[in-house]
Amino acid sequence: MAGFGRRARAASGCGTLIRNWSRPCWRWSSRTTWARQVAGAGWAVVDGLPVVDVLTWDDSAKPARPARVRTALICADYDAGMHGWRAHADNRTCRVAWTGEGTASLVMPWDEPSDA
Numbered sequence: 001m002a003g004f005g006r007r008a009r010a011a012s013g014c015g016t017l018i019r020n021w022s023r024p025c026w027r028w029s030s031r032t033t034w035a036r037q038v039a040g041a042g043w044a045v046v047d048g049l050p051v052v053d054v055l056t057w058d059d060s061a062k063p064a065r066p067a068r069v070r071t072a073l074i075c076a077d078y079d080a081g082m083h084g085w086r087a088h089a090d091n092r093t094c095r096v097a098w099t100g101e102g103t104a105s106l107v108m109p110w111d112e113p114s115d116a
Contacts, residue, residue: 031053034052034053037054038053046104049072050071051066052071053070054068055070056068065096068094068095068096069094069096069106070091070093070094071091072091072092074087075087075089093109094107094109095112
């Protein structure tokens with residue numbers, strides 16, 4: 001939900017859009033192990049989306065790689081009227097699909113096969 005002043009709180013509660021008048025940037029809260037376990041291992045961005053947390057690791061691959069992650073689907077727009085920059089985020093848990101060449105892609109929940 002957008003707020004007054006220079007900050008707008010994310011709808012999901014995972015972060016804050018910081019508005020400086022040249023460009024928006026995004027900050028979110030994460031676990032203290034994020035820098036070491038996610039970013040340090042090279043998984044801060046998968047398939048073009050930020051990774052908030054790695055929930056499950058695939059230990060059969062060497063080195064281990066993410067099997068299930070929590071990502072933030074962020075959308076932002078600019079309202080030239082009263083609000084300026086506004087952003088909203090939705091946290092999603094996604095399976096990570098791997099190609100034979102080692103390229104990762106996220107499988108969104110709505111793209112998972114149904115059991116019905």
